[in-house]
Amino acid sequence: xxxxxxxxxxxxxxxxxxxxxxxxxxxxxxxxxxxxxxxxxxxxxxxxxxxxxxxxxxxxxxxxxxxxxxxxxxxxxxxxxxxxxxxxxxxxxxxxxxxxxxxxxxxxxxxxxxxxxxxxxxxxxxxxxxxxxxxxxxxxxxxxxxxxxxxxxxxxxxxxxxxxxxxxxxxxxxxxxxxxxxxxxxxxxxxxxxxxxxxxxxxxxxxxxxxxxxxxxxxxxxxxxxxxxxxxxxxxx
Numbered sequence: 586x587x588x589x590x591x592x593x594x595x596x597x598x599x600x601x602x603x604x605x606x607x608x609x610x611x612x613x614x615x616x617x618x619x620x621x622x623x624x625x626x627x628x629x630x631x632x633x634x635x636x637x638x639x640x641x642x643x644x645x646x647x648x649x650x651x652x653x654x655x656x657x658x659x660x661x662x663x664x665x666x667x668x669x670x671x672x673x674x675x676x677x678x679x680x681x682x683x684x685x686x687x688x689x690x691x692x693x694x695x696x697x698x699x700x701x702x703x704x705x706x707x708x709x710x711x712x713x714x715x716x717x718x719x720x721x722x723x724x725x726x727x728x729x730x731x732x733x734x735x736x737x738x739x740x741x742x743x744x745x746x747x748x749x750x751x752x753x754x755x756x757x758x759x760x761x762x763x764x765x766x767x768x769x770x771x772x773x774x775x776x777x778x779x780x781x782x783x784x785x786x787x788x789x790x791x792x793x794x795x796x797x798x799x800x801x802x803x804x805x806x807x808x809x810x811x812x813x814x815x816x817x818x819x820x821x822x
Contacts, residue, residue: 589613589630593623593649594638597774599666602733602746603636605753606693609730610700616774620652627656634662634699647677654682664699666691693733721756723813725799728756737798747772748791751784755803759813762806 590607594600595618604614615630617623627635635653639646646665653663664685665678675686685699721728727736733749735742744752750772754763765781773779788811792803804812 589615589632590634590636591615591617591623591626591630591632592636592638593617593620594636594666595641596638597777598746599638600774601750601772603696605730605746605750606696606733607700610697612700620649624652624656627653627661632661634664637663637665638667639665640668647681650678650681650683662699662702664696721753723756723759724802724815726756726795726802728753737795740798742794742798744791744794748787748794751787752791755811755813760815762810762812764810768810 590612592600592603592614594616600616607614615626617626623635626632637646637649637653639649646667650663650665653661662684663682664687665683666687668688678686685695687695720730725738728734730753735744735749735752751768754768754771765784768784769779788803792801795802802814804814806812
């Protein structure tokens with residue numbers, strides 16, 4: 586089976602962001618919401634790493650880490666995402682086998698550093714691509730995928746993880762009209778029911794964020810979907 590990383594979280598936004606970063610680095614990502622599901626996936630899929638979201642105070646982070654290590658017989662890299670940790674719990678997690686603790690809101694570069702330490706365990710085809718492949722430019726917009734950063738006219742554009750992923754779909758093929766159905770398939774987990782109107786709402790948020798730093802560049806094609814203008818000007822909506 587291809588090398589992959591399992592993400593244990595019930596936070597869809599976090600999963601989408603982590604999956605996006607991993608996939609741009611050439612690493613397949615899967616989600617496990619329940620501990621039992623995670624245990625089964627570790628035993629059946631043989632992942633190279635597990636990312637644990639232990640920011641929920643009701644989660645026993647130490648017990649979850651021990652469960653992961655037991656399911657993998659200790660032969661797996663584990664990183665934990667959390668809001669905060671006491672010094673004692675931090676020491677206990679490291680003693681239980683946690684390889685990295687990343688605090689939220691997290692720096693994507695810390696995740697990339699964690700991935701670099703896994704390179705020796707990844708098949709050749711899963712090695713990260715060159716940095717030049719992780720930057721997309723269109724008109725006056727630049728998206729740095731590795732840094733999860735959008736800049737327009739020299740100004741940082743603040744987007745949620747889901748909005749970042751939607752905009753990236755447009756940036757990858759700016760002249761193509763992306764249907765709402767296609768955007769749902771590409772940007773939401775496959776087991777989540779999403780209405781086309783939800784896409785419109787998020788595109789509206791992206792449009793407003795981009796318009797703070799330049800003219801409207803998102804083109805709405807009635808009954809079809811969305812694309813990007815070749816040069817920004819007020820589009821018909």
